[in-house]
Amino acid sequence: xxxxxxxxxxxxxxxxxxxxxxxxxxxxxxxxxxxxxxxxxxxxxxxxxxxxxxxxxxxxxxxxxxxxxxxxxxxxxxxxxxxxxxxxxxxxxxxxxxxxxxxxxxxxxxxxxxxxxxxxxxxxxxxxxxxxxxxxxxxxxxxxxxxxxxxxxxxxxxxxxxxxxxxxxxxxxxx
Numbered sequence: 365x366x367x368x369x370x371x372x373x374x375x376x377x378x379x380x381x382x383x384x385x386x387x388x389x390x391x392x393x394x395x396x397x398x399x400x401x402x403x404x405x406x407x408x409x410x411x412x413x414x415x416x417x418x419x420x421x422x423x424x425x426x427x428x429x430x431x432x433x434x435x436x437x438x439x440x441x442x443x444x445x446x447x448x449x450x451x452x453x454x455x456x457x458x459x460x461x462x463x464x465x466x467x468x469x470x471x472x473x474x475x476x477x478x479x480x481x482x483x484x485x486x487x488x489x490x491x492x493x494x495x496x497x498x499x500x501x502x503x504x505x506x507x508x509x510x511x512x513x514x515x516x517x518x519x520x521x522x523x524x525x526x527x528x529x530x531x532x533x534x535x536x537x538x539x
Contacts, residue, residue: 370494374494377418381518390524395431398423398424399424400424403419403427406423406444409445412473416513422517427441435523444477448480452485455503456469459501467488468487484499485499495514497512498515
């Protein structure tokens with residue numbers, strides 16, 4: 365598969381974040397990714413016509429088994445199904461029309477779930493971009509923008525680092 369420069373940059377950024385986490389102390393065997401076929405099936409189930417390169421790289425790493433990333437939400441494909449997207453669309457309905465930040469909610473791609481009360485999504489109109497903005501939509505209708513998938517993933521990685529730090533502190537205080 366030929367990649368554009370933007371796609372290569374996005375993929376490299378996701379891989380670099382993962383490498384930094386392993387160097388920080390995350391156990392790489394706690395993660396397992398999914399195939400492009402599985403990623404495409406998830407997107408089709410959500411009625412999303414494309415998957416951004418950064419999302420694809422993220423799912424190739426953690427789409428089947430997310431390890432410590434579960435501290436910040438569910439990224440695995442089993443949680444990102446039609447039923448969950450329907451729930452997220454109900455959250456979207458809570459957003460006042462004048463505050464709706466993107467163009468195509470019908471084809472949006474849900475990339476993470478947080479305790480069934482919020483979701484990270486990508487505007488269906490921007491799915492062909494390599495590293496598009498992510499929108500955090502909560503069940504109360506609040507919406508926050510994150511500049512890119514890689515920035516979203518970097519934020520999730522900080523949550524993993526905090527979890528690793530807490531484990532180290534517990535080991536240090538019990539020993």
